[in-house]
Each structure stands twice: as C-alpha cells, then as structure tokens.
Amino acid sequence: DIQMTQSPSSLSASVGDRVTITCQASQDINNYLNWYQQKPGKAPKLLIYDASNLAGGVPSRFSGSGSGTHFTFTISSLQPEDIATYYCQQYNALPPVTFGQGTKLEIK
Amino acid sequence: QVHLQESGPGLVKPSQTLSLTCSVSGGSISNGDYYWSWIRQHPGKGLERIGYIYHSGRTYYNPSLESRVIISVDTSKNQFSLKLSSVSAADTAVYYCAREGFGVKYFDYWGQGILVTVSS
Numbered sequence: 001d002i003q004m005t006q007s008p009s010s011l012s013a014s015v016g017d018r019v020t021i022t023c024q025a026s027q028d029i030n031n032y033l034n035w036y037q038q039k040p041g042k043a044p045k046l047l048i049y050d051a052s053n054l055a056g057g058v059p060s061r062f063s064g065s066g067s068g069t070h071f072t073f074t075i076s077s078l079q080p081e082d083i084a085t086y087y088c089q090q091y092n093a094l095p096p097v098t099f100g101q102g103t104k105l106e107i108k
Numbered sequence: 109q110v111h112l113q114e115s116g117p118g119l120v121k122p123s124q125t126l127s128l129t130c131s132v133s134g135g136s137i138s139n140g141d142y143y144w145s146w147i148r149q150h151p152g153k154g155l156e157r158i159g160y161i162y163h164s165g166r167t168y169y170n171p172s173l174e175s176r177v178i179i180s181v182d183t184s185k186n187q188f189s190l191k192l193s194s195v196s197a198a199d200t201a202v203y204y205c206a207r208e209g210f211g212v213k214y215f216d217y218w219g220q221g222i223l224v225t226v227s228s
Contacts, residue, residue, distance in 0.1 A: 034214045043204055043218035044155065050212060087155060091213035096170070099155040 002026050002090055006100035012108045019075040021086055021103045023066075029092035031067045038102075039084045047086075048073065083107055110135040112205050112219035120199075120226050126192040130205030130219055137186045138163040143208040145215065146179060146190045148201040160208055161188055195226045 003026040013019050023033065031051040036044035046055045048064035051071055061076045075082055088100040116128035130144070137144060143160040150156075159169040161179045169177045173192070181188040192199060202223050206215040 032213070036215075043206075043221050044215070045218075046214050046216050049214045055214075055216070089155075089214070097157055097213055099157075101154045 001096050001098055002029060002092065004088055004090055004098055004100040006086075006088055006103050008103060009101065010104040010106065012106045013078050014108045015078055015080060017078045019078050019082075019105065021073045021088075021105075023071040023073070023088035023100050025069045025071070025090055025092075027092075028068050029090045032090055032092040033064075033066065033071045034089045034091070035062075035064055035073045036087045036089065037082075037084045038087065044087060078105075078107075080107060110207060110217040112207065112217055114203060114205050114219045114222040116222060116224070118223055118225060120195055120224060121228050122196055122226055123194055126190070126195050126199060126203075126224055126226075128190045128203055128205075128222065128224070130188050130190075132186045132188075132207075135207075136183075137181065137188065138183050141210050143168075143210060144181065144188045145206045145208045147204045147206055147215070147218075149204070149221075150201045158190065158192075158203075197226050200224065200226045 005024045033051045035048040037047050038044040047058050047062050052064045063074050065072050085102045085104045087102050091097045111133045113131045120126045145160040146158040159179050161167045161181045167179050176193045178191040202221040204221045205219045207217040
C-alpha cells in the first residue's frame with residue numbers, strides 16, 4: 001500500500017496565522033490527494049480534492065497544492081473554528097485508499 | 109442534500125459478529141456515480157477504509173479485514189450494511205458509512221459515526 005506521511009503531527013498557531021501542513025506519499029500519486037477536516041466527535045469533512053480543488057461551500061482561506069509525492073495544505077488566516085484534526089487521503093493505488101495519520105491543529 | 113445514518117448495536121461481545129446498517133436519504137444508492145463505503149476510526153487514531161459496495165453488489169474489502177468482512181446492499185431500502193465477524197477488542201472503533209466518488213475518489217458525505225465497543 002502507498003504510505004502517506006503527514007507533518008507535523010500537531011501544531012499550535014495563533015488566530016490570523018498562516019498554517020501549512022504537508023503530506024508525503026511513498027510513491028507518485030499524481031494529484032490524487034484529498035484533504036479532510038475532522039472536529040472532535042464529528043465525521044471528517046471534505047475540504048480539498050485532487051490536491052487543489054476546493055470542495056463546495058469550503059471557505060477560500062483553505063487551499064491545497066502539490067503533485068507527485070509532495071503535497072501542501074494551507075490555511076491562509078487561521079480562524080478559531082478551524083481547530084480540528086486534518087487528514088490527507090490518496091487514491092492513486094486503486095482500489096485501496098489510504099489516509100495520513102492526521103495533524104492536530106490547536107490555538108496558541 | 110444526501111444524508112447517511114449508521115445504526116446497530118454499540119456493544120458486541122468478543123468472537124461475535126458486528127452488524128451495522130447505513131440508511132441513505134436524499135439520494136439513490138443506485139446512482140452509478142458512487143461507491144458506498146465503510147470506514148472506521150480507532151479511538152484517538154486515524155482513518156481506515158474497511159471496504160465498499162457498488163449498487164450492483166460488487167465489493168472491495170481491505171485485505172487486512174477481508175476474511176472477516178461482508179458488505180451488502182439493499183437498493184429497495186436504500187441501505188447498505190456491514191458485517192464483521194470474530195471481533196476482538198481491536199475492532200473497537202467509531203464506524204462511519206460514507207459516499208465515495210466513482211471517478212474522483214473522495215468521501216463527500218459521511219454518517220455521524222457509531223461507536224462500537226467490543227467487550228464481554
């Protein structure tokens with residue numbers, strides 16, 4: 001299976017900060033990379049699909065980039081409601097999909 | 109708006125079979141553009157796809173669970189189900205059902221999740 005390595009595993013930032021999370025794939029996955037936000041006690045929510053496409057209704061402060069093996073997820077200006085755990089998910093190696101281990105984002 | 113809702117026992121005894129159902133509303137499970145998936149999350153851990161089913165009945169199972177998993181679909185009820193046999197404490201997790209895109213494989217609609225504890 002393709003392994004997805006997210007970093008950092010946790011981070012603390014202030015409201016208004018620019019936040020960046022990376023996801024490294026163990027092999028080339030083209031742009032087949034999605035990002036999710038999970039708040040405590042809730043199901044994950046799709047934010048970004050195909051590396052850089054914003055899902056419907058998702059605020060524009062969220063963005064994604066990358067291709068191949070290296071991907072980046074960015075929050076341009078952190079808001080209090082963005083506190084959550086973020087996961088990347090690849091789907092290049094069909095049919096298995098795999099998720100990263102998650103990045104827990106906290107307010108400083 | 110598509111809505112998914114898991115149902116089933118929250119407590120299962122070791123060695124028994126975990127059985128969950130996902131009821132889908134706001135969209136037809138027979139829509140050929142989607143797979144219907146089960147995903148689980150161990151307490152405090154990441155996400156693991158258990159498998160999926162297509163409306164035709166075609167399935168995929170995670171190889172790590174394949175010998176114990178059956179996913180089935182009832183298009184007349186707009187439901188799909190999960191059975192996981194011979195459970196142990198390692199199967200304690202929140203179980204989610206989700207809609208999975210057929211081409212672009214993202215999970216765009218999720219149930220709220222159901223915590224299943226395996227304990228005697």
